[in-house]
Amino acid sequence: MPDRPAASRSLPVLIVVIVLSAAMLRGPILSVAPVARTIGADLSVGAGVIGLLTTIPVLCFAVCAPLAIAIIRRAGADVALSLTLGGVVLGSILRSVDGIAMAMVGTAVLGAFVTIGNVVLPIIIAREFSARRAHTMTGVYTAALNVGTMTVTLGTAPLSDVVGWRWAIASWSVFALIALVVWVGLRGVRAAFAPRPGPRRDADAPRVSVLRHGPTWLLAAAFCGQAFAFYAITAWLPTLLGDQGFSSSAAGAIAALFQVGGMIGSLLLPVVTLRSSILIGVLCVGIGWLTVPLGFLFAPGLWLAWCVIGGLAQGGGVTIVFIMINAFGDDEHTTAGRSGIVQGLGYAVAASGPLLLGALHEATGAWTVPLLVELVAVLLFLFPGLAVARHLRTPARGSAR
Template sequence: MSIADQGAPANETDATGRAASRRTGALVGTPLLVVGVALAAMNLRPAVTSMSSVLGEVRDGLGASASWTSLLTAVPTICFGLAAIIAPLLGRRLGVARAIGVAMAVLTVGLVLRVVDGPWVVLGGTFIAASGIAIGNVLIPVVVKESFPHAVGRVTGIYTAALAAGGGFGATFTPMLEPLLGWRGAVGAWAALSAGALVVWATGARHGATPASRIADGERRSMLRRPLAWAVTAFFGLQACVAYVAMGWLSELFVSEGIPRTTAGLMLALINIIGIPLSFLIPPIALNRNSQSGWIVGLASCSLAAIVGLAVAPAAAPWLWTVLLGVGMAVFPLGLGLIALRTRETSETTDLSAMAQGFGYLLGASGPFLFGVLHGITGTWTASLALLAAVIVAEMILGWVVGRPRFV
């Protein structure tokens, strides 16, 4: 055998190894990657808030039933749960950079599809868009821990601030665009933002030569066997329940109390906008402390006060209830940060992120649906708000448990 023949397999092996490294190495933590993370995150909420801010117009325009409307508000969280389960597999097969790129592409297709036809196409397009969101939900926190290990709190703050900003933009501008473009044009316009994010992500996300840290398969123990992982999952699901009830139904609640649709949309936007400065301030402080329990309980208490206010006197101080609810929903970045803090290795972070967001969002999906069903049965918001208050109390209890310093 010639020297050239002997060298060929080695070269092929080296090439294969370099290709694998490009797929499995940690993403290089550059400033452009931070921008890519922020823009990707900014697209993970407008698909929900844009639709909910013109929910009445969509329902009337399609001639849809109240049950269909409740299902539409629940579809995103159902899909977040189902699609999140496959996100780790997609990340391993394609690499995190390509997987998140695929997520942005799927989101863009779903946003366009859901405005081209009738009620079932709207549901199907929303499901596709939410599938893309689910993949980003799971894998972006992994990028934060893996590529910025010494700045988890700060980059988590940027990430969640971008999430809040995207949700706020969707709620603010969709009602303004609706008179000009109709609800289809106003809701479909957000596909342009996700397409732009895809371009930036493709430019800035690059795997480095250093492989992401992994635990040997023989040493890995399923997250399903870890009690703390279940506690984190339940906590994440309950906070998601509160958040998606607010995003799906708050505007309708205020409109039913005589508040103009545009003003109600601004109130929904304010909830998200409040999250922007809080996301910059709270995670870097709270996630650098030994325990996050006090922060979680304190923030959730604001949500509970808002729900009590909405139940007792919704029209008396709607802006105050909105602000309190917005402050309370700042518990979300702490939930994401806890996924990184309660794990030792990147592989554990991926598994816990998939479990917490997969099962958590499935739990959270019941919130908007039951909230709407109770309202439809009773004709008032009282029973629905009482259910939400009970969810917040449970969230506070679990938040105290998962906020204590330990590993899964």
């Protein structure tokens, strides 16, 4: 990928765009959860139907990944980000204007455009920042994902009490609108909206399709493990803690430490990779992740340690995956393909995490089997992740295309 670091005077503005955009990749989707009962009562639908408003976007992350790749390759990364931000605003409005049918349509639109953002933002980070800064900005990007989640989780219900649930869940899209205005101001109208395919390497350079590139599939497997483990434990950690005797409010507060740890882990991981190596980063994340299933299986009384260490690991896990996606040093065309494959498969597997752990807990009446499944997911992240990190230390001749 061509090294085109952003001009120093535009760096602060670009960072603002990245942070706001990242926050909008999760915030509007998860804004439904705090007011789910209110929405269900107003629209006269059950919890299962309301649950689709958070499940559909995750499925879109998988199904729409090929579309995201095609748009980035044909229109370029700048236009793809503009489409993401505009699509988030459009989907948020559609979701709030009418009944449950329009809410589903708006949610699908939101999920489709967020999928483009999932793929393109790491590409823009790699393109605009030098190699060392890109590690740090990837950490900032993934931390912003968690910041967006926490902001809407804390703010939606109080806002709903004042303006109603429709305005409450739609209002978060204002940050996407601000990011779009700043982005257009930074790039200019022509660059932000006129399709321009990203640069490719010289035609004489050796080319290998990402579909035939082994490390791409290993990285996809690692992200499957990371995403499954995160979504599954996030969904059921409060219940697991409740079964240990904590009240609902206490369990929710403890589970929040897991998310706070994620923000810190996202920012600390680049420090590890820059001072040591990507391989050490993967190893640290994997060991940290293992404390969650093993800790709750064998020493549940140390729940605070497992929530904090596991939180650091889950934040570092998604960061290290995005760092490795860009670490092959390929052009936008190739990186878009790799990112789409990795994220498409990862989110497809992740969507089953909460359902599978819940079903196993209900079937067994205990947490042993669900935690063993969580352990398998963590190992699925660790071993393929280590293999990719070793490949990056000793790359083969030629690069994936």
